[in-house]
Amino acid sequence: MFSPITPAHYLFVGIVLFVTGMICLLTKRNIIAILIGVELILNAANINFIAFSSPVLFPKRVPPLVLDGQIFVLFVMILAAAEAAVALAIALHFYSRFGTVDVDQGDELKG
């Protein structure tokens, strides 16, 4: 009665994560919450990498299992850590500039 786990399941999880992250981006005004949304989206992408590297998708490949997707995920995690460091620095500057972490207050580029 249980069907095996297919890439579609992974992708479903990824979609859920992505949409959650996107909603977080769109609805939160706190800059830290937005950063969290960004991390969620990154992880949604990571799950997609894993899903698309599944051997089920490449039955004629020899050898059938390669870890390309997993290695990409490791790179993305490292990049995400670096990005978080930069983003937190921006958040700090934002705070010292505007005295708040509400991104709606930083609308100086309004046309």
Place this chain on the structure above:
Amino acid sequence: MSSLSLVPQLLLIAWMLPLASFVFIFLTGSFLDRRGRASGFIATAAIAGSFLLSVVAAALWFGYYPLDSNHQASSHPIRPLSGDWYTLAEFGSIKLALGYYIDALTLAMYVMVSFIATLIHIYSFGYMHEELHEVNDPQVILGDGTTLRRPGRFARFFQYLSLFGFSMLGLVIANNLLMTFVFWELVGICSYFLIGFYVERSSATSAGNKAFIVNRVGDFGMVLGLAALLTSCGTLHFDHYQTTNGAHYAGLFSYAKAIQHPASELEPAEGSRSEDSQSNPETPPVTLSGPKGLTYGLLVLAGLALLCGCLGKSAQFPLHVWLPDAMEGPTPVSALIHAATMVAAGVYLVGRIYPLLTPEVLIVVAVIGTITLFMAATIALTATDIKKVLAYSTISQLGYMMLGLGTGGWVAGLFHLFTHAFFKALLFLGSGSVIHACGTNEMPQMGGLLRKMPWTAITMLIGCLAIAGAGIPLWAGFSGYHSKDAILAQVYLFHTTNRFLGWIYYLALVSAALTAFYMFRLWFLTFIGQPRNEHIFGHAHESPKSMTVPLVVLAFFAVVAGWSVPGTHWSLSALLEQARVTPLLENSQVPLFGNVVIPHEHESHEAQIHQLVSLEAFTAGILGFAIAVVFYGARWLDPAKVCQRFFGLYRFLLNKWYFDELYSRLFVRPVTWVASVAAWIDRAVIDWTVDHAAVAVRSLAHLDDWLDRILVDGAVNRLAAAIYGMGEWFRQWQTGRIRNYILWIVVGLVSLFILGSIYFGLGMHLVVGAS
């Protein structure tokens, strides 16, 4: 030739001195006016210097060419000095240059012109002294009823006198007709300036205009004559000349000789005159240059055309009308114009171009001279303005000169020019003295002035005697006696050979009587009898020394100018005889008029002719004098009653033969009529067209302007507004809020994915297919 080579240089300096004075006064005039008479001294010094240099030049000339009783036998053949000082341009044989042509006539004219001009300059010191300070001109009434007050123009007067002297001297020394013409016009413009000296008086300006315009009529003919000679001979030089490339060309006189003697065509120019091989043996043969178009008929036409200019300048019928009006100028100017410069130029030019004049032209000269001298003499009978009488007497005397020249009396005509210069300058300066004393020109306002101004009266009496030709027949007399008798003798000779023109002699004799009559009428009316206006008489006084001294000097010359130097044969007429030129075809049959003979001048010196003419002229003069005594001296007859008796004739003369009216009808009115028609056409047609074209263009411009504003500007503005509105609309999306941007990114991406999946599937089949 060493002493002679100085002569052109001396005359050049003499010629340039008045020009220098003119330029100097012209540049510093307003400054000099504040220094009083300085300008007068400069001008007088210049012209006096010219006189002295002329005398020296004449002395050199006559030292080299002494006056022998028969100059042909002289040791040196007499040859006029000719050359160019300054070459303006050369076109083949045509040479435009300022040059000199010097013979005894040139020198005599130089001495006479500068001498009389010097005296007139001196006289002007006294006459024009009013111009030293502010002048009140009573003849100019301004709009508010007051008379004009203006600054004095002493410097300007002397400036013009200097220019006048320069122009006349240039005219005299010219060696080609073009140069003559240039100075001819300069003389004309000077007379225009000086006649119109009182520019505020409308009569003066119109008199100046009249003089100038009437002279233009004559000059038109003169230009035609120049053109005819230039095109047919290729030169306007009198004598032969050298171009800068060394070629020798013959002058006009050679062409005229060649017409007369076709065989001599290639001889050195001037026939007998040019054989100066002793002095200059290497003179190359002179070639007749230019197109060989000069025929006898063309020479006649050219002569007549040149004569037109002379008639205008010398105020001969029918161009005499300007001279009486020219009396509007200051009296010294009248004297200068009448004696030495302006009117003498015409007679001088006839004398100078005499070798070019064919007998046909000479007959025209003689007839016009006769008409002029008689007409002017009759008009002078009734004139009451003292200067007008003298003006008409000038015209009449110029008629004598023309008559003398026209009948072959070259020496006689020019001799009269010289004697007339002295006594007419004297008479004009005397009349100026009278006018200065009386403040009026009208002789009926004068009378009895002999007691008040004896010097003027006596010198003017001498002038009257001279112009009337008074003298003891067959012995000696005043200067006019010698010159007028010479003319009459020549005319008598002419009338014996050409019977159909005999009336010329009788008119000349009658005019001699008329001359005596009107001159003594003038003298009696002015100086004798009871004063007719006590107020004017009371204020009259003798003029200052600067005015009487020139009178006395001129009176001396008016007496002696005709005499020969005691013990020698040196006299003015002998001096002119040296330069005498024979007319074309003298003493021979004339092609166009079969039976006309221009007599040889020497034949009129025959004793029996001279005695006869002398006695007749004396009788005529006495007759005129006697009539003047009857009417005005002793008053045995009342002139007014005689005028009433012959009222028609009197009115005819008083209106100057109606010449002004005739010209007014013939020329002035048609011209003004044509001008008014032209003005109407100008206004009605041309102005109308231009105005309406302008209106049309303006409405077109309005339309264009409207189109510009509505269409072009509209399109541009609308586009700009649209772009602005677009910018405004886009602006609202630029919120500056990061979440909005992200939302639109998401919306965009999702839209892209949806569109991509609709059109390309985007690999969904992989996912779907795999599952």
